[in-house]
Amino acid sequence: MRRATLRSLLAHKLRLALSAVAIVLGVAFVAGTMIFTDTLDRTFTALFQSTASDVGVTAEAGFDAGVDGTAGTRPVPAELAQRIRGVEGVAAAEGYVQAEGVYLLTADGQVLDTGGAPGIGASWITDPELSLGELTEGRAPERAGEVALDSGSAAEAGYTVGDRVTLLTPGPRVDATVVGVFTFGEDGGLAGASLTAFDLATAQDLTGAGDGYTGIQVLAADDVTDAELRDRVAAVVGDGYDVQTAQQQADEQSAALEEGLSFITVLLTAFAVIALFVGSFIILNTFSMLVAQRSRELALLRALGASRGQVTRSVLVEAAVLGVVGATLGLAGGFGIATGLRALFGTFGLTLDGDLVLSAGTVVWSYAVGVVVTLLAAWVPARRAARTPPVAAMREDHVAVERSLRRRTVVGAVLAAGAAVTLVGSAVAEDGGNAPALVGVGALALVLAAVALSPVAARPFARALGALLPRLAGTAGRLARDNAQRNPRRTAATASALMVGLTLVTGFGVLGASANASVDALVDDALRADYVVSTAVGQPFTPEVADRLRGLDEVAAVLQERFTQVQLDGQAVFAAAVDAATLDRGLTLEYLSGSSDGLAGRGVLVDETTAEARGWEVGDTVEAVSAGGQRAQLTVGGVYAANQAVGSVVVSLETDAALGGPALDRYVHVVLAEGTDAAAGRAAIESVVESYPVVSLKDRDEFAGEQKGQVDQVLLLINALLVLSVVIAVLGIVNTLAMSVLERTREIGLLRAVGMTRRQLRRTVRLEAVLISVYGSVLGLGLGLVLGVSLTRALAEQGITELVVPGGRLVGFLVLGALIGVVAAAWPARRAARMQVLDAIATA
Template identity: 45%
Template sequence: MLRTTLKILLARKLRLVLSALAVVAGVSFVTGTLVLTDTLNHTFDTLFANVTKNISVSVRTINAVDGDSAGNSPNRPVPGSLLEVIKGVPGVRAAIGDVDGTAVFVNPRTGKVRDTGGAPGIGTSWDGGTPLSAVDIASGREPHGQEIVVDKGSADKAGLVIGDQVTVLTKGTPAVYTLVGTFRVSGQDSVGGATVIAFDTPTAQRVLLAPDEFTSIRVAAVAGLSQTELRDRIARVLPAGVEAITGKQLADENANAVQKAVGGFSTFLLVFAGISVFVGAFIIFNTFTMLVAQRVRELALLRALGANRRQVRLSVQFEAGVVGFVGATAGLLLGAVLALLLRVAIAAFGVSLPSGGLVFRPRTVIVAYAVGIVVTAVAAFIPARKAASVPPVAAMRETFVLPTRSLRIRGMAGCALSGIGALLLVYGLTAVTGKSGAAVVGIGAGLCFLGIATLSPLLARPITRFIGAPLPLVFGATGRLGRENAMRNPRRSASTASALMIGLALVSAFSVLGASIKYSVKETVSNSLGADFYLAGSGFGQGFSPEIARSLRGRPGIDLVTGLRSDIAEIKGKKTTLLAGDPVALPQLLALHQVNGDLAKLGNGTIIMDSDTVTADGFAVGQQVPVLFPDGPTTLTLAGTYKKSQVAGKYLVSLSEFSRHYNSDLDMFVMVRIASDAKIDQVRNEISSVTRSYPNVQVRDQSEFVRQQEKQVDQLLGFVYVLLALAVVIALFGIVNTLALSVIERTREIGLLRAVGMSRRQLRRMVRLEAVVIAVFGAVLGVAVGSFFGWALTLALKDQGINAFAYPLGTIVTVVIIGGLLGVLAAIFPARRAAKMDILRAIATT
């Protein structure tokens, strides 16, 4: 049986290749993601280990919200006087104060801030030449006074040369510095694409932090003293609120932060890889179902020659295993190529990754073969059981057809699967949070797809009849034959269409979600914000100097101005986001509707909250609200409450109160309202006169702000569509495979059609029209399911600001049209194959 099975496989190499393509695509996505993730983790682990290799102990303030680890927000500064205390601890070989902050430079040749693709702009104090240093001069010399050095990667990309007069933007007003050198960090020209600017320590303290303050203090131990022992000695002399950690712990924290970010990106990619594998399973199931149906006499002959049911079943399963093995092997190799392409794509967005080769871990190889072989084995299980049910007598009957189960039972099963999946989907989106919620959503979505796929044969005949109704009118007998071929086997058509349905359903779902987000943004800006101009940093998540907001106050035509900042605090044992702004302007510019108390009393020692949160937390106006800030616990008086606002969030404090507890001294956003008698163009000129010195800040009016938000949504959707394209391509392979096998199955029929006068051109058209009907059927199913998913996602994200539902009819129609075009594309190869058949040989086929 083994020899026979191998000969059958080798005799049909094309079928083997077509079947393996679905596995190859899915496995390559999985392995590519794993290889890229392992590579990034390894390179950054190595980088941070090298950066901290000379550090025995790091001293910093404790972030009370995040415990002892480096938290979401910058730790409060360490007093400079502590440096001398630490130097006096026995076992300390060297100690230096470190200053870190935000700084970006303006390219003197373009007048623009360099686009880092989302990587931060870092300002730091120069420590080259010290025992704790991980930097070395690449060209020029170290900085003094009004001088800077820049990482070599950023300097090269910006075309900077030593001696350039460079404007640097920090938390204060812009200042001009002389570039006196470039440097590398642990031998790397760049650190993840970030721009790093180094000043001498006094200058760094003045422009990044404050005089006589450090971000942290780094310590080197004398020879023979362990990091743990020195940490314990230093901890004994530290004041309350300050901690000492080992250099290894510091490296691990930095690496873990990167791994967390990389892990999120990896999970995002693996979700789409899983979708591709899921689609591939449909293709494999359909392929083996058709193969078993075509090989009834061959299987029956095996039974007649003595093969038992178990041997026949194992023979088909073995074929599936070979397909899975071949596909997994090819997918593993292509995964490495995909990892390189993903790395190039990341670099194209301006993020320079540390150099290093690809990392292939045994886990990746195991996962690749597990996915490839297990998926094909599971997908071929039911076809294998059908193959084993072929009786030996079928070898003597040309008309024997494998028995099929009742569509009524299938309909009941499909309704049950769809119902359970829909309930899990809605529950996971609305009631469960975290990783468990994501798992529930994934299971629910998978069951929905399986349910619709199970129901699809019931829908196939009436829907394909309706879709194909115009074909006889347009194409005559050829169109009628194409439609009838699509209707002939509803199970096969439905299975083929289901693979395409999954990809297009997800495209439709994200289209609905994107349209709802854009409509919600427009409604929110119109109804929930009271500003006329919005100022934001040009880079993603990049803050800018609060001097802008200060300079705008009191300008002609400007009524209200507030900068906005936010960070994490803990209230009632839960981490939450605090939003801060000018106490006078904030309630008006956020268009808050007062419920109780007085929102105007927002200031030092007070907090205002939305009324729903006050009720849920059991607070009352005038009551003390315990708040845990990074610098420790305190209480704030609840001054007032407001109606729930998607923009304001749950908790608001003043900028002065915020500054007492956080080291975040940059505005993330500035909102401006003009006076009632002012002209908007004149006010815009006033704002531009202030922001002209800050190229990292963009000014937008309401309509421009809405368009920018919509553009960001479109960019994200574009990225998602690119990832979903792989699932659609796999579905395309499925249509090709099904049509190719269908052409083989109908060889004699095609010969007879040619014999009675059908031309090659008409035959090709018939196959193409059949493919179009099946593809449009899949697109219609996908649009229906995707519209439900989009509605569910919109409903689930209501608390995140998506408070309106919008249906992108134009996009949905485009999806259906694309489905039809995919059918035309998929039919090219099978149609040519059918048209090339020899008429007499085709008629003679049994």
């Protein structure tokens, strides 16, 4: 049996290779995802571990604010460092100041491009045992007007010791002299961020920390463990502070980062599953047809004494070899995908230094996934081969009995009913946060229902659509229609691979069109200002921009908008902080009760959904706790209709400052003075904005275009990944048609013998491919519409308020499906036409 299995593998190399491609692509996604995430973890874990002191002291957080960066922190008093120095076992202790929003300008006045990574400013720690940086040139900054730059930023901007540089900070612009260049941590990598070091006093002034610190770093004496010193320091500093060892600091930062970037792993893993799912149809088709073609051979083996188990194992061994080969090539392809992902995220500011990480877990999972998926797909054909009676299979006129579709119909109907219930449930779910998950479950059930039911619908669809073919292509059209109807299971399995890809492409196409329409509606309905000043990557910037804009004669009002994270009555929410005096001039809120005057004092405005969920009314008092632990009693001053421009909660800038929020703006909305010429007003505003290269000025249309551009970028990435599933589907159609041609070799010979031309034969194969691909496209478009509409409704609370079905794009997808059939049929059609007539007739 081993020799027979090996000979079978060698005899069907090309057919198996086409199936192996599906495994290669699926495993490549699995391996690429794991390699990339392992590299990501290695980069940041090494960074956190190399920068953590033996013991760190920071102000205790009021609640877990994650890695969003919008929450302020409470400063640590300077006197605490002196108390810590007196603790037994402390070799050194020094406070430090650190803040985001510090950007280095290049020699031509542009912001040094970090691709969206933060620009960090920090005080230089003078104790070399505690310092996070190691000077490679010059010295440390000692006074105002002096800075040190990280080596990566200095090299990229072309600065060396002695050069004059300009920095944008949360406070004023700073002109300083570069006195030192340093590397950060053990390998000098900052994962794309830039770091500028100041002397302590300057850093405190620029960040508004007063005489306090962001935290205190503590060095342990040689005879004291980190855990022992942590306990001693904690006893001295008392409540209200987090005291952690180096390992605890690194673990906490790594966990927060992992949670913040978990969407990367989820997204890539989802595409790996899709690729493998689509690929399984190809493998199933391949082995089904191989078994059918080898029925006499397998029956002869049974007649010679081979057991059912041996026949089954023979087919599964072929599948296992295919899985191992595919997994090996997929693992190599995973390096390519991981390399591409590293380059892609590097453009977003997430720079991963060092080599890619290949762990034992990645290798094990790659082979496990590749082999298991292949074996599962080959299991049904293997069992079918073993169950065929030897004598019946060896008969010249043996025809496999087509099994009933009743069971598939029942299973498909049950899945379809479950999908309908789940999708309807997502539309009426009171908790909007669960609606997308319900849509995901319902969509999966719907796709599985379509896979189960597609053989049932394949034959009537081919009959209905194929009715046109005899009129258009004569005998070739009639034969193409009959061939598509001959084996509805095979037709359905081939079409299902394309169906899955187009379902997702269509669904996200509807979601993207709806999101863009929602952005336009939001700008039209909520944005009252004439211009918006913001960064392209959502980074905060200095309020100095707003202060200078207020001084322009051409400007009537300036609305600053910030975002912060706060806990209200025990539940964390994102809040917009705005200038209460100009809120109604820059934005339009539909007040259901109260007004913007409710922001006075310690007022808070909430949207209708939040008010109903919490049972709040105007005049109620709620307790607010910031991430830094600051507390305040807020009074509900108004309730407004849902508005994505401000989110669910609005507080004043003064309240945000009292809660420790950073004094950094995200948006500045500008209203021109009445009677001001638009061109003159824009020129005046640009004269201010151009001094701050980190921000840009947009009118209403430009602002909407920028927001839609971000949506389009995400969808472009998703669709680029989904294209791979369509590529696999094309390979599936090629595979099925090639094997179908081989399966019908004698039939093709007879047709040629009775007068069919090569051109007619090629046309027959092409039309059959078009029927199959159009069937898959129609199913995919239908399911995609359901998915897109359901997703749009489920994300209504996240701002997708408009539903748009891009009809032109859907027609394009249908045409694309037909073209896929034509392209996929090119090689099988050519191969069929080149068969020698007599050899084909003589084939057994």
